[in-house]
Amino acid sequence: MKHFSSFSIFLIATSINVAFSLLSDAAYHGPFPKVPKDMGTIQLGAFIFDNAELLDITGPMEIFGAPFNNLDIKINFIGTSLKPVKTAQSVLLTPKYTLSNAPKMDLFFIPGGPGIIPVMNSTKIMRQVTKRVKESTWTMTVCVGSAVLAKTDLMDGYNMTTNKMDFEWVVKNSEDAKVNWIKRARWVQDGKYVTSSGVSAGMDAALYILSEFTSLANAQNVSNFIEYSWHKDANDDPFADLYPYTRS
Numbered sequence: 001m002k003h004f005s006s007f008s009i010f011l012i013a014t015s016i017n018v019a020f021s022l023l024s025d026a027a028y029h030g031p032f033p034k035v036p037k038d039m040g041t042i043q044l045g046a047f048i049f050d051n052a053e054l055l056d057i058t059g060p061m062e063i064f065g066a067p068f069n070n071l072d073i074k075i076n077f078i079g080t081s082l083k084p085v086k087t088a089q090s091v092l093l094t095p096k097y098t099l100s101n102a103p104k105m106d107l108f109f110i111p112g113g114p115g116i117i118p119v120m121n122s123t124k125i126m127r128q129v130t131k132r133v134k135e136s137t138w139t140m141t142v143c144v145g146s147a148v149l150a151k152t153d154l155m156d157g158y159n160m161t162t163n164k165m166d167f168e169w170v171v172k173n174s175e176d177a178k179v180n181w182i183k184r185a186r187w188v189q190d191g192k193y194v195t196s197s198g199v200s201a202g203m204d205a206a207l208y209i210l211s212e213f214t215s216l217a218n219a220q221n222v223s224n225f226i227e228y229s230w231h232k233d234a235n236d237d238p239f240a241d242l243y244p245y246t247r248s
C-alpha cells in the first residue's frame with residue numbers, strides 16, 4: 001500500500017513536470033515578460049560583428065545605459081571573437097565576451113547592417129546565436145537583425161518586423177521560418193521578442209522595453225533626457241509607405 005501511494009505521487013509529480021516543460025517549451029505569445037523579482041542586475045548581451053550598423057547598437061545602448069533610467073542593467077558587447085569589430089560606419093567597438101564564452105545573457109540584442117549576411121551564412125555562428133536567444137529572458141533586434149533572429153529555428157508563428165527598405169529581402173531570406181512579417185510597424189512585440197524597424201526605430205523599441213521594465217513616465221523621462229521624440233505608437237510607421245510591398 002505504502003509502495004503504491006509513493007508510486008502514485010511519483011506519477012503525479014512526473015506528469016506535472018511534463019506539463020510544465022510542455023508549457024515552457026510552447027511558443028509564448030503573451031505580454032512582454034516582467035523583470036523576475038530575483039533577477040538582480042539585468043545582463044544585456046549585445047551581439048556585435050563587422051559591418052553592423054552603428055546607430056542600431058549605440059541608439060538603444062544610450063537608452064539602456066542612461067544614468068537615470070532606474071534600471072539595474074549591465075551592457076556587455078559579445079563578438080564572434082574578442083577582436084574589435086569595425087561597424088559599417090568604420091567606428092570600432094570592442095567585445096568583452098565571445099558568443100562561446102559569454103555567461104548567460106538576460107536580454108540578448110541583435111543589430112542589423114550589411115554584416116548580417118556573413119553571420120547568417122555561418123552555421124557555427126547561427127548555432128551559437130540560437131542558443132543565446134533560447135536561454136534569454138528577452139530578445140531584441142534592430143533593423144535587419146530580425147533576419148538573423150528569423151534564421152534561428154525559434155520564430156515559427158511569431159509576428160516580427162524589420163527595416164522597410166529591406167523588407168522584401170528579409171521576407172525572401174526567411175521563407176523557411178514561417179514568420180508573420182508585419183509590414184507597417186515601428187516595432188513589434190510578440191512574447192519575449194521585440195523586433196524593430198530600421199536603424200533609429202531601435203531607439204523607440206528600446207524606450208518601449210524600458211517602459212515595460214519600469215514605467216511609461218520613466219521611459220518618457222529618459223527620452224526627454226536625450227532630447228529624443230519617442231514614437232510611442234508601435235503602429236506609427238511612415239517609412240512603410242516609402243517602399244511599397246510588391247510580393248504577393
Ligand SMILES: *[C@@H]1O[C@H](CO)[C@@H](O)[C@H](O)[C@H]1NC(C)=O
Pocket residue numbers: 029030159180189190191
Ligand atoms: C500578430 O499580428 C496579427 C496581425 O497580423 C495580430 O492580429 C495578432 O494579434 C498578433 N499577435 C500577437 C501575439 O501579437
Ligand SMILES: *[C@@H]1O[C@H](CO)[C@@H](O)[C@H](O)[C@H]1NC(C)=O
Pocket residue numbers: 117118121
Ligand atoms: C558563405 O559561406 C561559404 C562557405 O561556407 C563561402 O564560400 C561564401 O563566401 C559565404 N558567403 C558570404 C556572403 O559570406
Ligand SMILES: *[C@@H]1O[C@H](CO)[C@@H](O)[C@H](O)[C@H]1NC(C)=O
Pocket residue numbers: 068070218221222224225
Ligand atoms: C528624470 O531624468 C533626470 C535627468 O534628465 C533625472 O535627474 C531625474 O532623476 C529623472 N527622474 C526620475 C523620476 O527618474
